[in-house]
Amino acid sequence: MAIVRIMMLAVGASLASLPGAGSAQELPGQLDGESYLFLSGERARVHFAREDSLVAERVLRLLDGQPALPGLPDSIPAGVDAFLAHTPRAFDELTGGLVPEWRAGVAIPSRNMLVMPTGEGVRVVDGEGLRTLRHEWAHLGLHGYLEDLRAPRWFDEGYAQWASGGFDAMEAWRLRVLIAAGRAPAMDSLELRWPRDRQDAQTAYLLAASAVTYLLEEGGPDGLRLFLDRWKARRSFEAAFRMTFGLSTSQFEEDWKRHVKRRYGWLFVLSHSAVFWLLLALVLLFMVRGRQWRNREKLARLRAGELPDSPAFWNERTEAIETAGPRGHPDGPGGPPPGVGEEP
Numbered sequence: 001m002a003i004v005r006i007m008m009l010a011v012g013a014s015l016a017s018l019p020g021a022g023s024a025q026e027l028p029g030q031l032d033g034e035s036y037l038f039l040s041g042e043r044a045r046v047h048f049a050r051e052d053s054l055v056a057e058r059v060l061r062l063l064d065g066q067p068a069l070p071g072l073p074d075s076i077p078a079g080v081d082a083f084l085a086h087t088p089r090a091f092d093e094l095t096g097g098l099v100p101e102w103r104a105g106v107a108i109p110s111r112n113m114l115v116m117p118t119g120e121g122v123r124v125v126d127g128e129g130l131r132t133l134r135h136e137w138a139h140l141g142l143h144g145y146l147e148d149l150r151a152p153r154w155f156d157e158g159y160a161q162w163a164s165g166g167f168d169a170m171e172a173w174r175l176r177v178l179i180a181a182g183r184a185p186a187m188d189s190l191e192l193r194w195p196r197d198r199q200d201a202q203t204a205y206l207l208a209a210s211a212v213t214y215l216l217e218e219g220g221p222d223g224l225r226l227f228l229d230r231w232k233a234r235r236s237f238e239a240a241f242r243m244t245f246g247l248s249t250s251q252f253e254e255d256w257k258r259h260v261k262r263r264y265g266w267l268f269v270l271s272h273s274a275v276f277w278l279l280l281a282l283v284l285l286f287m288v289r290g291r292q293w294r295n296r297e298k299l300a301r302l303r304a305g306e307l308p309d310s311p312a313f314w315n316e317r318t319e320a321i322e323t324a325g326p327r328g329h330p331d332g333p334g335g336p337p338p339g340v341g342e343e344p
Contacts, residue, residue: 027081027113031090036083043078049086052118056084058125059116062133069141069163070216071224077140080112087119102198104128107136107160109143131164138163146232152249154187155237157205158212166213175206175260187211187253211256215245 027047029036038047039056044063048056063082068074085091088101094115099106107114114136116124123129138160142151151159187207195201216224223244231240241249 028093031083031085031093032087034086034090044080044082046082046084048084048118049090052084052086055118055124059084059133062125062130063137066134066137069138070159070221071228072141072145077112077137077144080114080137080140083113083115084118084124085115088117090119091115091117100196100198100201102201105132105136107139109140112140112144114140134164135160145228149232149235149237152187152237154204154208154211156208158208158210158215161205161209162212162216166209175203175210178203187249210260211253214256214259215252219245 034049036047038045039060041060041064046056046060083094095106105116142159195204227240227244230243234240
């Protein structure tokens with residue numbers, strides 16, 4: 001999905017540091033000086049400024065009609081509050097200004113709330129907007145099912161990415177280069193600090209999505225469901241991970257890195273690199289120029305072996321005939337000289 005298309009940039013962490021996060025704070029009825037209305041559905045309530053009323057109706061239908069999330073019961077999440085922020089300032093009022101400016105959406109699981117911007121040219125109900133909506137919905141679903149359990153950040157983001165359509169494999173070459181160069185962040189480091197820089201965040205999203213995709217390629221939704229059930233019952237991510245997948249998370253990380261190196265080898269990297277295409281274009285250019293030169297050389301040799309339009313011997317004969325004049329007519333100027341052939 002691209003991916004050169006970039007990874008979907010949706011901030012979906014549990015933002016416990018937001019104002020009122022984790023509390024029963026009343027939802028705002030006004031943002032950036034604009035009164036907010038709401039529409040209620042079966043699974044969500046959409047809050048919006050009056051100018052976004054049509055978008056709000058569409059978003060409510062989308063949320064109520066969301067298919068079941070992988071590995072989770074059909075009824076999760078429910079009771080979601082979805083805010084359509086009509087301006088950047090309204091978005092910051094809801095999120096405390098703690099998310100980067102390049103964000104496309106944010107989920108706040110502690111309040112069962114998601115926020116999507118509508119006043120920045122973002123098409124919430126089309127293209128990437130739909131993926132972002134599903135991404136944030138997946139965050140709320142995972143946290144709603146696990147309740148008070150804390151999910152490792154790489155798994156949280158990777159799950160949401162997988163649930164919203166997976167990652168763009170065409171971008172995996174970047175991950176292959178980072179792993180080969182030893183520059184890919186460790187998974188446990190992402191738990192401590194998620195990058196705020198856009199480029200670093202793209203790498204972190206790609207890492208998380210690729211890891212979870214690899215983890216679930218074999219087990220699929222059934223394996224994921226079993227893992228989540230064990231995690232919730234035992235209240236330990238590591239114990240449930242070992243029991244379900246047969247290895248620790250550190251062993252899994254090493255296996256995943258080897259998988260990336262095998263699946264996305266250097267040929268794949270080169271074929272998806274701008275440098276490769278530039279070199280290929282130069283090679284083709286030189287090949288074409290070389291062929292043109294050889295064709296010109298061959299044509300010159302062929303022309304050298306052809307008879308000229310006016311060969312020299314032909315020109316000499318023509319000049320001789322013109323000098324002698326016409327012959328064979330007795331009365332003509334070219335007849336025999338006087339005295340020759342005449343009777344006495």
